[in-house]
Amino acid sequence: MSTYVLVAEDDRKQAELIRRYLAHDGYEVSVVHDGRTALGEATRRPPDLLVLDWMLPGLDGLEVCRRLRGASELPILMLTARSTEDDLLRGLDLGADDYMTKPFRPRELVARIRTLLRRSRHTAGPATVAAVPPAAPESPAVLTVGGLTVNAAQHQVFVHDRPVNCTPGEFRILSAMAASPERVFTRSQLLDCLTDHGRPVSERTVDVHILNLRKKIETSPRRPQHLLTVHGIGYKLASGDHGT
Amino acid sequence: MSTYVLVAEDDRKQAELIRRYLAHDGYEVSVVHDGRTALGEATRRPPDLLVLDWMLPGLDGLEVCRRLRGASELPILMLTARSTEDDLLRGLDLGADDYMTKPFRPRELVARIRTLLRRSRHTAGPATVAAVPPAAPESPAVLTVGGLTVNAAQHQVFVHDRPVNCTPGEFRILSAMAASPERVFTRSQLLDCLTDHGRPVSERTVDVHILNLRKKIETSPRRPQHLLTVHGIGYKLASGDHGT
DNA sequence: CGCAATTGTCAAGAAGTTGTCAGGGAAACC
DNA sequence: GGTTTCCCTGACAACTTCTTGACAATTGCG
Numbered sequence: 001m002s003t004y005v006l007v008a009e010d011d012r013k014q015a016e017l018i019r020r021y022l023a024h025d026g027y028e029v030s031v032v033h034d035g036r037t038a039l040g041e042a043t044r045r046p047p048d049l050l051v052l053d054w055m056l057p058g059l060d061g062l063e064v065c066r067r068l069r070g071a072s073e074l075p076i077l078m079l080t081a082r083s084t085e086d087d088l089l090r091g092l093d094l095g096a097d098d099y100m101t102k103p104f105r106p107r108e109l110v111a112r113i114r115t116l117l118r119r120s121r122h123t124a125g126p127a128t129v130a131a132v133p134p135a136a137p138e139s140p141a142v143l144t145v146g147g148l149t150v151n152a153a154q155h156q157v158f159v160h161d162r163p164v165n166c167t168p169g170e171f172r173i174l175s176a177m178a179a180s181p182e183r184v185f186t187r188s189q190l191l192d193c194l195t196d197h198g199r200p201v202s203e204r205t206v207d208v209h210i211l212n213l214r215k216k217i218e219t220s221p222r223r224p225q226h227l228l229t230v231h232g233i234g235y236k237l238a239s240g241d242h243g244t
Numbered sequence: 245m246s247t248y249v250l251v252a253e254d255d256r257k258q259a260e261l262i263r264r265y266l267a268h269d270g271y272e273v274s275v276v277h278d279g280r281t282a283l284g285e286a287t288r289r290p291p292d293l294l295v296l297d298w299m300l301p302g303l304d305g306l307e308v309c310r311r312l313r314g315a316s317e318l319p320i321l322m323l324t325a326r327s328t329e330d331d332l333l334r335g336l337d338l339g340a341d342d343y344m345t346k347p348f349r350p351r352e353l354v355a356r357i358r359t360l361l362r363r364s365r366h367t368a369g370p371a372t373v374a375a376v377p378p379a380a381p382e383s384p385a386v387l388t389v390g391g392l393t394v395n396a397a398q399h400q401v402f403v404h405d406r407p408v409n410c411t412p413g414e415f416r417i418l419s420a421m422a423a424s425p426e427r428v429f430t431r432s433q434l435l436d437c438l439t440d441h442g443r444p445v446s447e448r449t450v451d452v453h454i455l456n457l458r459k460k461i462e463t464s465p466r467r468p469q470h471l472l473t474v475h476g477i478g479y480k481l482a483s484g485d486h487g488t
Numbered sequence: 489c490g491c492a493a494t495t496g497t498c499a500a501g502a503a504g505t506t507g508t509c510a511g512g513g514a515a516a517c518c
Numbered sequence: 519g520g521t522t523t524c525c526c527t528g529a530c531a532a533c534t535t536c537t538t539g540a541c542a543a544t545t546g547c548g
Contacts, residue, residue, distance in 0.1 A: 097267070155428040155477050167535055168476030194536090205537055207495065214496095222496090229495070231545060411524055438525090449526055451506065458507095466507090475505070475534060 002028045003117060006047035008038035008064065009079065010056050014102070017197060018051060021106045022113070035059030042068055049117055051109075052096070054080040065096055075120045077113060079104075103196030107176065107189075143178040146240040148217060148226055150178040159217050169194050170213050173206070174237075177227075181239035184230045210235055246272045247361060250291035252282035252308065253323065254300050258346070261441065262295060265350045266357070279303030286312055293361055295353075296340070298324035309340055319364045321357060323348075347440035351420060351433075387422040390484040392461060392470050394422040401461065408460050413438050417453055418481075421471075425483035428474045454479055 005027045009015040015031045022029045030047070032038045035056040042050060042064075050068070054061040065076055078099035097116055100109060143150045149158040150171075157164045157174060166174065172193040177185060187203040194209070195201050214221040228238050249271045253259040259275045266273045274291070276282045279300040286294060286308075294312070298305040305322060312318055322340035341360055344353060387394045393402040394415075401408045401418060410418065416437040421429060431447035438453070439445050454473075458465040472482050 153428065154426050154480070155474055156426075169536070201536090202538070204495090204539090208497085208537075211496065211498095231494070413525070445525090446527065448506090448528090452508085452526075455506095455508065473506070 002026065003049075004028045004030070004045070004047045005049050005051060005113065006038070006042055007031045007051045008033075008035065008056060008061070009051070009053040010034060011053075014053075017106070018109065021110055021192075025110050027113075033057075035061065035064045039064050039067060042074070046072065046074065049075045049077065049113060049120070051077050051079065051113070054078060073120065075116045077109075077116060103198045105172075105194070105196050106192045143175070145178050145181045145237055146226065148174075148178065148237075150175050157217070164216050166213070166216065169209055170216075173209055174213060177235070177237040181237050184233050184236045186234040190234065206235075246270065247293070248272045248274070248289070248291045249293050249295065249357065250282070250286055251275045251295045252277075252279065252300060252305070253295070253297040254278060255297075258297075258323075261350070262353065265354055269354050269358075271357075277301075279305065279308045282308050283311060286318070290316065290318065293319045293321065293357060293364070295321045295323065295357070298322060317364070319360045321353075321360060347442055349416075349437060349440050351416075351436040387419070389422050389425045389481055390470065392418075392422070392481075394419055403461050410457070410460065413453055414457050414460070417450070418457060421479070421481040425481050428477050428480045430478040434478065450479075 003026075005022055007015055007018050007022070007029060009018060009031070010033045012033065015033065019029050019031050030041065032041050033056075035058040037058075038050075038052070038056065039059060052061045052064060056064070061078060065078065068074055068076070076096040076098075078096035080099060080101050097119075098112055100112065141152050143152075147160050149161075151158070152175065155171060157166050157171065173190050176190065176193045177183075187206040190206045190209075191201060191203055194205070210227055211221075214224050214227050217226055218224045226238055228236050230236055247270075249266055251259055251262050251266070251273060253262060253275070254277045256277065259277065263273050263275050274285065274289075276285050277300075280302040282294075282296070282300065283303065296305045296308060300308070305324075309320055309322065312320070320340045320342075322343045323346060324343070325346050341363075342356055344356065385395065385397045387396075391404050393405075395402070396419065399415060401410050401415065417434050420434065420437045421427075431450040434450045434453075435445060435447055438449070454471055455465075458468050458471050461470055462468045470482055472480050474480055
């Protein structure tokens with residue numbers, strides 16, 4: 001019994017991207033490309049969550065949202081194109097539970113979807129599901145892993161209570177890794193924390209970020225104790241002791 | 245066990261806006277659009293707090309307020325488009341615990357709701373309330389953070405006991421930040437302290453306010469000690485020591 | 489041991505963010 | 519009404535951070 005997510009997005013590339021990420025995270029996914037189909041599909045087989053583009057041909061996202069909302073508690077994550085609407089949106093209503101502006105970082109999308117689903121499960125009564133939430137749980141405000149603390153609210157990292165200043169990119173990588181100690185992340189996964197897919201970025205960029213992070217948080221960067229290389233795969237964050 | 249807030253507001257956009265902000269703050273929220281439904285809903289499932297629009301179709305806010313107040317201690321926050329002294333008094337007379345005129349700043353609404361809830365929890369016992377002064381302070385009257393004091397009652401800021409004149413906007417930003425030292429605020433969050441969502445406002449406006457605040461409260465604005473930039477995220481108010 | 493692939497490192501240019509200023513215009517205040 | 523105060527924007531300067539490409543060091547494997 002898996003969690004079913006419906007994606008309504010007319011740009012096929014975007015749609016495919018989203019589908020991939022969600023599928024990879026263990027969700028069952030359907031994709032539709034216009035508003036009317038979205039409405040029909042959502043009615044025929046009610047999903048656990050709907051990812052809805054603002055501008056859809058036929059019947060736009062807002063309208064779909066409104067109609068669905070009349071009848072159900074279905075959580076909706078709205079997507080919207082950048083800037084022009086950005087501020088406008090804040091003022092206009094928006095019957096969604098959350099929204100993201102494009103372009104977005106894939107990891108962030110998946111994370112928010114997870115949050116929405118968790119929330120809806122709590123409120124909604126006997127709704128279905130026992131599906132194991134994939135990989136990383138939603139990050140709590142403060143994570144501590146082997147002397148390393150990542151505080152989301154303060155956007156600050158501490159090594160044994162000594163504050164360390166990280167750049168935004170470094171912080172994202174560290175947060176992701178701290179949420180799942182010992183788990184090995186591929187460069188590709190870490191890259192997803194850094195960029196939207198607006199343009200191709202070399203995976204080697206991740207190495208440089210790791211390098212810089214090591215300089216900041218490791219006592220001797222040459223023999224790291226926290227950020228370990230997993231040769232041929234990627235990197236992981238060590239949770240404590242283990243060998244040397 | 246989450247806190248349940250019922251919102252009775254007939255303007256759907258307003259309602260949606262409120263719902264969003266409350267939900268985002270972790271409350272469980274239901275929305276109804278007319279007075280009769282509000283009454284029924286509040287009876288069927290008594291909320292921890294009711295946000296009530298003055299003018300509602302069917303049965304207006306005053307009437308709903310009166311009927312509910314006959315039976316319970318339910319905290320009520322009244323909303324109204326009007327703002328004469330007269331109405332305010334009538335509203336409070338009828339048992340509303342606080343009162344806001346539209347348009348309002350989202351942060352302020354959330355802050356007042358928090359205050360009301362805190363208060364109602366404390367006086368959990370027998371009847372009290374009645375003629376509590378409106379305009380509830382959103383946080384303690386005086387906050388001091390690393391040599392910087394924000395006095396809400398006097399609407400005055402001090403740096404090491406030297407008074408500083410702030411404009412209304414500057415004061416709002418500083419109050420919000422002083423209430424949570426070290427916490428990083430995004431521009432978007434700070435903007436919520438400044439404007440209702442009547443029209444879109446650029447986030448860069450926040451930077452200008454910060455700039456002006458720094459000129460007033462920092463010894464050397466170029467190397468601020470209180471209002472720190474968190475590159476890529478926003479700003480925070482330093483509580484004292486920590487890094488440079 | 490030696491080869492090939494993978495990772496570490498650095499520095500410089502490109503991108504993206506923030507600092508700063510001054511003018512137009514709205515709102516508040518006599 | 520006329521002033522004064524405050525806010526917002528737009529432009530440009532000053533910084534940070536990101537990304538790349540080249541080369542060195544390391545690892546894994548045969």
